[in-house]
Amino acid sequence: MNFSTLEKTELDYFQCRYGNSKQLFRGPRRRLEGEYIAFLGGTETYGKFIVAPYPALVEVETGIRSVNLGCINAGIDAYANDKALTDICSKARVTVIQAMGAHNMSNRFYAVHPRRNDRFLRASPLLEKIYPEVDFTEFSFTRHLLHRLAEISPEKFNMLERELKEAWTARMRLLLSQIEGKVALLYLSDHAPAAEADHDPDATDPLFVDRAMLDEMKGAVARVVEVVADPGERVQGLDEMVFHEAEQAAAEEMLGPVVHRRIAEALAPVLKTLA
Numbered sequence: 001m002n003f004s005t006l007e008k009t010e011l012d013y014f015q016c017r018y019g020n021s022k023q024l025f026r027g028p029r030r031r032l033e034g035e036y037i038a039f040l041g042g043t044e045t046y047g048k049f050i051v052a053p054y055p056a057l058v059e060v061e062t063g064i065r066s067v068n069l070g071c072i073n074a075g076i077d078a079y080a081n082d083k084a085l086t087d088i089c090s091k092a093r094v095t096v097i098q099a100m101g102a103h104n105m106s107n108r109f110y111a112v113h114p115r116r117n118d119r120f121l122r123a124s125p126l127l128e129k130i131y132p133e134v135d136f137t138e139f140s141f142t143r144h145l146l147h148r149l150a151e152i153s154p155e156k157f158n159m160l161e162r163e164l165k166e167a168w169t170a171r172m173r174l175l176l177s178q179i180e181g182k183v184a185l186l187y188l189s190d191h192a193p194a195a196e197a198d199h200d201p202d203a204t205d206p207l208f209v210d211r212a213m214l215d216e217m218k219g220a221v222a223r224v225v226e227v228v229a230d231p232g233e234r235v236q237g238l239d240e241m242v243f244h245e246a247e248q249a250a251a252e253e254m255l256g257p258v259v260h261r262r263i264a265e266a267l268a269p270v271l272k273t274l275a
Helices: 054-062 081-088 125-131 142-152 154-177 211-217 231-240 245-252 256-274
Strands: 038-039 063-067 096-098 110-112 121-123 182-189 223-228
Touching: 038 054, 038 081, 054 063, 054 256, 096 256, 110 142, 121 125, 125 154, 142 154, 142 256, 154 211, 182 211, 182 256, 211 223, 223 256, 231 245, 231 256
Parallel strands: 038 063, 038 096, 096 182, 182 223
Antiparallel strands: 110 121
16 A cells, blocks of 8 residues: 555545445455454544554555454444454454443443444433433433533442443453454553543543453453553644644544554554464
8 A cells, every 4th residue: 555645635534334234434445355454443443534544554564454444433332233343353364453442332321322332322220310410311422421420429420430341341352252363452542551440531532441451351362552642643643634624623632643653563563473
C-alpha cells in the first residue's frame, strides 16, 4: 500500500460490510481468502480522520493482509453478538482486539444498542430502584448517563462501576471463546492502565479498564500489547489528519497518525511471531 499519494481533502472511508454482519466497516473491502490478520476495536481501530490507521500500517510492516473490522464507538457487544465476525476472526492467522471501554456494553444495570454500543437504550429495574430520582428517558448515550449517575451519588456509582468491570471481563472471555486461533489484546490509550479503580466517568478510553483486568486476560490471549500516547504526539500529528473545521474538536480527541505509526511498530514484530 502506498499512502503518500492520497490527497488531504474529503476522507473516503469506502465503507463496506463482511458476510451477514450488519455492521459497517472501513474499506476498501478486503478478500477473506488466504492469510490475513483481523482487527477488532472501536474508533481508533476504524481510524476516524486518519488516512492510514494502524491496521493498514501493520499490513505494510508484516506483508500480511489486514482486515479492519473496527467500528466507531464499538464495545465488546458489537463482536460477541455477531457470529459472522467471529467466524472471520477464526479463519485469520491472528486476531488483534483493541481493549474497548467497559461502559459501551449491556449489563445488569442498563442495555445498549447491539451495534452502536455507545447508545443507551434503557435502564434495568435494578438501576431504576437504585436511582429512583433519575428520569432515564433523558439519556441517549452511555457517557452522558454515567456522568450524571456519578454526579448524583459517588457511593452508588462505585457499585455500578464494579458491575461494568465484572461484565467486561466476562464478555471478553465470551468473545475469546468464539474465536479459534491466536489473539493479541491491544491496550491503546493516552494513559497507562490504572493500578487501582478509576471512578472518573469522563476519563478517556478504554473507560474503567484497569491493570487487574488486563492481567486477568493474559492467560486467555497469546499476547497483551500496550501503547500509551503522550500529549505531544497528538499535537504533532494533527496536521496529517483529515477533517472538516467543525470536526476539529473531535479530531483532537483522537490519538492521531503519529500514535498509529507507533502502534504498528509495536504490533508488527509481535504479529510476525504469532502468525
